[in-house]
Amino acid sequence: MRIVFIGTGEIGVPTLRTLQKSEHELIGIVTQPDKPAGRDQKITPPPIKASVAGAKIPILQPAKIRDPQAIEDIRRLEPDVVVVVAYGQILPRPVLEIPKVACLNVHASLLPRWRGAAPIQAAIAAGDRETGITVMYMDEGLDTGDILLQRKIDILPDDTGGSLHDRMAEVAPEALLEGLRLLANGAAPRTPQDKQLATYAPKLNREAGRINWNEPAEVIERKIRAYNPWPGASTELDPASRSPALARASGVAGNRKLKIFSGVIADLRGKPGEILRSDTEFVIATSDSALSLTEVQLEGKRRMSATDFLRGHNR
Numbered sequence: 001m002r003i004v005f006i007g008t009g010e011i012g013v014p015t016l017r018t019l020q021k022s023e024h025e026l027i028g029i030v031t032q033p034d035k036p037a038g039r040d041q042k043i044t045p046p047p048i049k050a051s052v053a054g055a056k057i058p059i060l061q062p063a064k065i066r067d068p069q070a071i072e073d074i075r076r077l078e079p080d081v082v083v084v085v086a087y088g089q090i091l092p093r094p095v096l097e098i099p100k101v102a103c104l105n106v107h108a109s110l111l112p113r114w115r116g117a118a119p120i121q122a123a124i125a126a127g128d129r130e131t132g133i134t135v136m137y138m139d140e141g142l143d144t145g146d147i148l149l150q151r152k153i154d155i156l157p158d159d160t161g162g163s164l165h166d167r168m169a170e171v172a173p174e175a176l177l178e179g180l181r182l183l184a185n186g187a188a189p190r191t192p193q194d195k196q197l198a199t200y201a202p203k204l205n206r207e208a209g210r211i212n213w214n215e216p217a218e219v220i221e222r223k224i225r226a227y228n229p230w231p232g233a234s235t236e237l238d239p240a241s242r243s244p245a246l247a248r249a250s251g252v253a254g255n256r257k258l259k260i261f262s263g264v265i266a267d268l269r270g271k272p273g274e275i276l277r278s279d280t281e282f283v284i285a286t287s288d289s290a291l292s293l294t295e296v297q298l299e300g301k302r303r304m305s306a307t308d309f310l311r312g313h314n315r
Contacts, residue, residue, distance in 0.1 A: 001024050001025070001080040001081050001101065001180065001183075001184060002024075002025050002027050002077075002078065002079050002080045002081070003019055003024045003025065003026050003027065003079060003080070003081050003082075003083055004027060004028045004029070004030065004074060004077050004079040004081075004082045004083070004099070005019060005026060005028070005029050005030070005048075005082075005083050005085070006029075006030040006031070006065075006082060006083065006084045006085075006087050006091070007029075007030075007031060007048045007083075007084060007085040007086050007087050008031050008032045008046045008047070008048055008086060008087050008088050009046075009047060009048075009085075009086035009088070010047045010165070010169070011085065011086050011108060011165055011168065011169045011172070012047075012048055012085030012086050012106070012169075012172075013047055013048065013051045013169070014169045014170055014172065014173050015083070015085050015106060015169075015172045015173045015176055016029070016048060016051060016052065016085075017051065017173075018173035018174075018176070018177065019083070019173075019176075020052070020055070022177060024081075024180065026057060027057075027058070027077050027078075027079060028057065028058045028059070028060065028074070028077040028079070029048065029049070029052065029057055029058070029059045029060070030059075030060045030061075030062070030065065030070075030074060030087075031046045031048040031049050031059065031060075031061055031087075032046050032061065032087075032088055032089075033061045033062075033063055034046070034049070034061070049061070058077070060073050060074065064089070065087075065089050065091060065092070065095060066089075066092040066094075066095075071092070071094045071095055071098075074095060074098055075098050078100075079098065079099045079100070080099060080100045080101045081099050081100075081101050081102055081103070081104060081180065081183065082095070082096075082098065082099045082102075082103040082104070082138075083104050083105075083106065083176060084103070084104065084105045084106070084138065085105070085106045085172065086108075088117075090140070090142065091103070091138060091140075092140070093140055096138055096139065096140065101183055102137055102183055102188075103137070103138040104135055104136065104137065104138065104148065104176070104179060105135070105136050105137075105138045105143070105145065106133060106134075106135055106172050106175065106176050107119065107133070107134045107135075107136060107143055108120050108131070108133060108165075108168050108172075109122075109123060109131055109132065109134060109201070110130070110131055110132040110134060110150055110152065111134040111136060111143055111147060111150075111193055112143075112144075112193040112194060112195065112197050112198040112199070113128075113197065113198070113199050114131075114199055114200070114201040115142055115143035115144070115198055115199070115200050115201065116142060116143065116200045116201040116202055116203070117201065117202060117203035117204070118201045118202065118203060118204045119131070119201045120161055120164050120165050120168065120226075121161045121201070121204060121226040121227060121230075122199075122201035122226070123155060123164075123201075123226075124155060124159060124160070124161060124164060124222055124225055124226035125219075125222050125223050125226040125227075126222075127218075127222055128155055129154065129155055130152050130153060130154050130155055131152075131153055131155055131164070131168070132150050132151050132152040132153050132168075132171075133150065133151045133153070133168060133171050133172050133175045134147055134149075134150045135147075135148045135149050135150070135175050135176055135178075135179040136148060137190060144193060144195070144198075145193075146190040146191060146192050146193070147189075147190075147191040147192075147193060148179045148182065148183075148188050148189065148190070148191075149175060149178060149179055149182070149189070150175075151171050151174075151175045153167060153168060153171060158225070159225060160225045160226070160228040160229075161225070161226050161227060161228055161229065161230065162228060162229050204227070204230065204231050205231060206231045206232070207231075208227070208231055209223075209227045209231040209232045209233045209234055210233075210234060210235070211223070211224075211233055211234065211235045211260065213235070213272040213273035213284060213285065213286055213287070214272045214273075214286075214287050215286065215287055216286060216287050216288045216289075217265045217266075217286040217287075217288060217289045217290060217291050218265060220263075220286055220291055221263055221264070221265060221291060224260050224261070224262060224263055225262070228261050228262070232259050233259065233260045233261075234257050234258060234259045234260065235257075235258050235260065235273075235284075236255045236256070236257060236258070237255065237256050237257070237258040237298070256298055256299045256300075257298075257299040258296055258297070258298055258299070259296060259297040259298075259299075259303075260293055260295075260296055261294075261295040261296065261297070261303065262293075262294045262295045263291045263292055263293045263294055264291070264292050264294060265289060265290070265291060265292075266283050266289060266290040266291060266292040267289055267290075268283060268285065268289060268290040269285065269289065269290070270285030270290065271285055272285055272286055272287050273285065276290055277292075278310060279310065280307060280310065281306070281307075281310075282296070282306040282309070282310055292306075293306045294306050296309050
């Protein structure tokens, strides 16, 4: 079948590469425009475009896919199927009506649970034991279309947003290929979602990663893993007022942002946010117990173990 791929993020790269090598004809790619990135704000292509550098495939990068010219450019490609993976914009009805067979979305959750922009982080933060890939028929809603098929994935106790993202990215290609085979054979099911079971995972910003020490340790530990690497979990650290050892470790007085990449629950008690230990172990009290930090990064410094941080190795 003739396929137009629409996507932006890293999670779609394995699926795109699989389509390139499949029996299907990849006739075009739609992705977001190149944008400034990094400290030097260098203009950088999105991961999907970068992954096919040098390939002779038409690439469209409209600022808004609902623009009439963008819709007409996609229509001219005459696709049988449009495949969408983490594009970042909602497709309007004129685009959904372009493919002859179907417009499919490959979504990183077991719909209807965790519709929205950040399903991977939401599943870890909520303590879900499993998630998965859903191949669905697209409609004008936010991840509300009928389900074609699903593939389940266990969430491991040490999974981070990054590690689960990578595992899901590897499962997605085969799920999509199976969906395309069912479509080609005229045997693809359509299972409506139960809207009563729907939950939502809104787009994250940096503020979402700010730790609230009034929450239970288990909740905070899950959020730290869920938001690693994006948007990152963090807290404000005031070494001078709380601990001489931390003052020595940070090297300066005053509040500084501390990113937290991992931690383990500790059976200690204190006022939420109180630093209970800062000698060879970095322990902060939560609402019900405490969290022993294991990997951190002080603002402006490198990432390191909490032990090295307390020894002042971050200077």
